[in-house]
Amino acid sequence: xxxxxxxxxxxxxxxxxxxxxxxxxxxxxxxxxxxxxxxxxxxxxxxxxxxxxxxxxxxxxxxxxxxxxxxxxxxxxxxxxxxxxxxxxxxxxxxxxxxxxxxxxxxxxxxxxxxxxxxxxxxxxxxxxxxxxxxxxxxxxxxxxxxxxxxxxxxxxxxxxxxxxxxxxxxxxxxxxxxxxxxxxxxxxxxxxxxxxxxxxxxxxxxx
Ligand SMILES: Nc1nc2c(ncn2[C@@H]2O[C@H](COP(=O)(O)OP(=O)(O)OP(=O)(O)O)[C@@H](O)[C@H]2O)c(=O)[nH]1
Ligand SMILES: [Zn+2]
Numbered sequence: 001x002x003x004x005x006x007x008x009x010x011x012x013x014x015x016x017x018x019x020x021x022x023x024x025x026x027x028x029x030x031x032x033x034x035x036x037x038x039x040x041x042x043x044x045x046x047x048x049x050x051x052x053x054x055x056x057x058x059x060x061x062x063x064x065x066x067x068x069x070x071x072x073x074x075x076x077x078x079x080x081x082x083x084x085x086x087x088x089x090x091x092x093x094x095x096x097x098x099x100x101x102x103x104x105x106x107x108x109x110x111x112x113x114x115x116x117x118x119x120x121x122x123x124x125x126x127x128x129x130x131x132x133x134x135x136x137x138x139x140x141x142x143x144x145x146x147x148x149x150x151x152x153x154x155x156x157x158x159x160x161x162x163x164x165x166x167x168x169x170x171x172x173x174x175x176x177x178x179x180x181x182x183x184x185x186x187x188x189x190x191x192x193x194x195x196x197x198x199x200x201x202x203x204x205x206x207x208x
Contacts, residue, residue, distance in 0.1 A: 028056045062098065065135030070147075073128045074154035077119035088120060089113040089205050093127045097134035097143055099170050106140060108166025108182065110147070111206045114157035115191060121155060140166055140185050148187035159190030161202045 023031075029052035036043040036051065043052070093110040110130045133146045148162040163186045172179040192198045 025056060028059070029053060032056060063135055063137070065132040068132045070129040070132040070150050071154055073125040073132075074121055074151065076125075077121050077155070079119035081116070081120050084120070085116060087113055087115055087201070087205070088123075089202070090123055090126050091206055093130050095130050095134040095164075095166075097136075097138045097140075097166075099168055100137035100139060102170040102174070103137065104168070104170040104173065106138075106166045106168040106170075106183075108164060111161075111163045111202075112147070112151065113161040113192070113202050113205070114151065114155060115159045117156055117158050126151065140164060140168075140183055144185040144187050148189065152189050157190060159192040159194075159198060160188070161192040161199070162187045163202070163206060 032052035032055045033043045036048055041048060043049075089111065090113075091111045093112065094108075095110055096105050096107045098104065099106055112126045112130075129147055129150055133143055133150075144162055144164050147164075148160055151157075151162075152160050163184065165182050165184045167180070167182055171177070171181060188199060192202060
């Protein structure tokens with residue numbers, strides 16, 4: 001049995017760690033062999049012999065977000081910012097995630113803005129929060145709202161805006177096959193939610 005999933009902050013409707021049965025690495029590799037056979041190929045041919053091992057290793061990297069608590073990265077704030085109270089926008093954070101329906105990638109950019117209340121957080125930490133949630137099975141809507149609620153809980157800013165835009169490979173490579181379509185999701189809290197002018201300012205800065 002590999003490591004049991006650890007509790008990592010807010011659970012977002014996940015079962016408790018004791019309710020999750022994580023299979024062993026060997027079982028995961030066997031499952032990949034089954035899928036290889038399902039494609040119509042021969043999992044025993046030389047080129048595919050090490051593939052289950054590689055796939056499981058890649059999955060471990062791509063889905064590493066289950067084992068990290070994003071809130072931990074937001075614990076350290078800086079209060080000595082010369083009285084700065086205006087908007088902080090981190091624009092164009094690249095991310096790649098996987099849709100929970102097809103396990104295919106969706107890839108794009110996140111933009112996060114907030115009005116500090118009591119200090120600011122290290123800029124890289126916002127990108128870390130994006131990465132941790134992105135490295136789980138997601139819908140873009142859930143991803144956006146999990147990022148927003150985690151930052152909102154940790155910083156209690158006067159307002160928070162999260163916008164994500166992404167292309168979903170389940171819509172480009174298969175199914176409806178519409179390349180070039182981008183999906184935009186937004187979540188606003190505080191003054192961004194209450195004041196349309198603040199939303200407009202955010203959009204202008206993001207597009208500028
Ligand atoms: N709302 C939302 N839908 C998503 C996301 N990622 C993928 N989807 C959609 O999930 C839906 C799943 O639909 P189903 O009808 O159950 O599955 P399907 O037969 O594979 O659907 P098609 O993709 O239309 O072939 C599809 O419409 C996908 O476009 C996401 O992040 N958010
Ligand atoms: Zn999908």
